[in-house]
Amino acid sequence: MPQTMEHSLGQVRQEMPWDAIADELARSFNPRDKKRDRVRRLLTLLAKSENKTEAKEVLTTLFEVLNLSKLRFVSITATSDPEARSKLGKYRAHLGATIRRVRERKGWTQTQLAAKAELPQPHVSRIETGEHAPTFMTISKIAGALGVRPGDLDPGCED
């Protein structure tokens, strides 16, 4: 979108009678309906939004609040892709092996590393064997304890 058009849209947004729109919309809800307050808050956020992306996201939420109907559940296991899971397994095995290598180079046991990283020892064991999903927080704790950067253990954690 050309900058001038985005600027004028921003101007229109600022000039919109948001309070009146909010009142009008709120009237269509039962006063005890939580949606009433949500719609109001969303319109306020829309009026305050600083860029097109933010405004679009708020509008998406507003649309969902006004239109959400039947929600369906799925089994999380059924949404898995075996091929992607296998790739993730290889990635974790590699990461676990790297952590073990650095730990052994320091001559530490898993228990010592766990104590320094303030993690339970079984946790460290599961990470080293690639069983467990290490989060950024875990990798940071382990890297801190080992005196290396998170990116040295996992290139995906580079800043």
Added chain:
Amino acid sequence: MQGVDALHEIAYYSQTAPHGMGVLMPKGIDVAKQQFLSMRVLPPVYAVEGIVVLRLAVEEAKRFLTPVQYEHAVDLVKRTRDFNNPTDFCDLDIRSVQNIHEIRDKGGVLGRINLRIFFAYRKRRIIVLGAIKKEDEGKTPEHIIIRMQNRLDALV
């Protein structure tokens, strides 16, 4: 003895904190004591009997995650089974806004994606409500919290 009582009190306070999760024990207390205090002596605050996921949440996550990243997200969600065991939960970055909880992760397989997964605890079940990609480390936008609360209310 006084020291042990103090530790017990800290552990109890941590477990019963308003958000009820993301328990981080103060530094300096060794892991064995944490495990003993939180797992043996104190009853779990939450008991999780299952995890249910909104189809909407799956669709949302798959829109910005690669298949491998999605599998990582699945594993993070599966770990909410440990919700009743703060010791095993200690390495997850979890924040709570009212009744909505949020798992945060980034780096690793996620690369530059700053992932936020939203869930709630209802009737002994974890309900996964949605996922978003954040561009920065900042707090979750208010409209996202409204979106998740609306989904939760639609279920109740």
